[in-house]
Each structure stands twice: as C-alpha cells, then as structure tokens.
Amino acid sequence: MRIATTPQLPYYAVVFTSVRSEPDPDYEVAAEEMLRLAAEQPGFLGAESARNVEGFGITVSYWSSPSAIRDWKANAEHAAIQRLGRERWYRSYRIRVSLVEREYGFDG
Amino acid sequence: MRIATTPQLPYYAVVFTSVRSEPDPDYEVAAEEMLRLAAEQPGFLGAESARNVEGFGITVSYWSSPSAIRDWKANAEHAAIQRLGRERWYRSYRIRVSLVEREYGFDG
Numbered sequence: 208m209r210i211a212t213t214p215q216l217p218y219y220a221v222v223f224t225s226v227r228s229e230p231d232p233d234y235e236v237a238a239e240e241m242l243r244l245a246a247e248q249p250g251f252l253g254a255e256s257a258r259n260v261e262g263f264g265i266t267v268s269y270w271s272s273p274s275a276i277r278d279w280k281a282n283a284e285h286a287a288i289q290r291l292g293r294e295r296w297y298r299s300y301r302i303r304v305s306l307v308e309r310e311y312g313f314d315g
Numbered sequence: 316m317r318i319a320t321t322p323q324l325p326y327y328a329v330v331f332t333s334v335r336s337e338p339d340p341d342y343e344v345a346a347e348e349m350l351r352l353a354a355e356q357p358g359f360l361g362a363e364s365a366r367n368v369e370g371f372g373i374t375v376s377y378w379s380s381p382s383a384i385r386d387w388k389a390n391a392e393h394a395a396i397q398r399l400g401r402e403r404w405y406r407s408y409r410i411r412v413s414l415v416e417r418e419y420g421f422d423g
Contacts, residue, residue, distance in 0.1 A: 315405065
C-alpha cells in the first residue's frame with residue numbers, strides 16, 4: 208500500500224471506517240477484487256487502506272465527483288459485495304463522503 | 316479503536332496518511348499523547364486510526380471548522396511533534412483537509 212497520488216483540487220474523498228467480524232479468507236479476496244473494480248470505474252483517482260491486528264480498518268478512496276461516487280455505489284458487482292459485507296464481514300461501518308479542500312505533505 | 320460518533324453535518328475530516336520509518340517505541344508514546352492533546356482542543360469531534368503491519372497508516376480526525384484545524388496544527392506541543400515526525404518517524408505523509416457532505420453506515 209502506498210500514499211495515493213491525487214490530482215489538483217478539488218476532488219472527493221470517501222472515508223470508509225469499519226470493524227471486521229471473524230476472520231474469513233473470502234473477505235481478503237473480495238476486498239482486493241473491489242479495489243481492482245473501483246480502479247476501472249470512471250472518476251476513480253486512487254485509494255489507500257490500512258487495517259490493524261484488532262480488525263479496525265480505514266479505507267479512503269478518491270473520486271472526481273459525487274456522481275462518480277454514486278455510480279460506484281450502484282455498480283452491480285459492488286452492490287452484491289456490499290450485501291455480503293453487511294451479512295458476513297463487518298460488525299459495523301461508517302462511510303463519510305467529503306470534498307477535499309486542502310492537501311499538503313512530506314516526503315523524507 | 317472504535318468508529319467515531321460524529322455530530323450532524325457539516326463538519327470537517329482531516330485524513331492523515333503516512334508511511335512509518337523504522338519502529339521506535341517513542342513514536343507510540345507520542346502518537347497516544349497527540350490523540351489525548353487533540354481531544355482537549357476546541358472543535359475536536361473524534362478520531363479513528365489504523366496502521367497495518369507494513370507501517371502504512373491512516374488517521375482521520377474530525378473537527379467542527381477549518382479554524383479549529385488551523386489552531387490544532389499551530390498548537391505548540393503538536394508543532395514540536397510534527398517536526399520529530401518529519402525527522403524521525405515518517406518516511407512520507409499526506410494530509411487532506413475535507414468537508415464531510417454525507418454520512419451513513421451500518422451496525423450489525
């Protein structure tokens with residue numbers, strides 16, 4: 208995993224915070240497949256993801272517009288995986304759609 | 316770590332994505348101290364954090380306004396730790412300040 212290289216402002220960030228339920232190898236496969244699928248979606252700009260050993264995770268995906276985010280949410284394959292997520296993989300999650308207004312950083 | 320309980324929209328999210336350098340026990344102490352200090356700052360609404368075993372981490376903190384974020388950035392103790400972060404703890408990081416426009420979730 209690397210820090211995403213995002214374009215000039217403005218763009219959108221979707222912050223997906225989640226608590227996993229019991230370990231399930233199918234989850235890892237589906238998570239990778241979703242990243243691959245998202246990357247093919249129009250308006251996708253990049254993504255970053257981290258999960259700690261207790262199963263608390265944050266994935267941030269970057270998008271060009273709210274309509275690109277809506278289209279990804281409605282993608283049929285993604286919608287099926289969202290249902291599996293609620294049924295099997297997540298104890299709870301929160302999604303926050305936000306407009307990035309400022310960006311800066313450091314490269315050592 | 317838990318999913319933050321945030322108030323009604325609108326509010327701000329600061330997405331801090333980072334790659335750690337070599338392990339350093341001082342880092343963990345400083346990171347916890349910074350979360351404690353941030354929580355005392357006016358306008359702080361909550362925070363979430365996850366780092367994977369490879370040292371890639373995402374911390375999201377939530378704030379009531381851009382001025383609350385600026386005040387936290389300028390906090391003297393925080394500024395000193397930011398310098399240490401660049402000198403010792405982080406290989407690279409990226410900070411994205413964003414306005415949260417939509418929020419929804421799931422509790423199983």
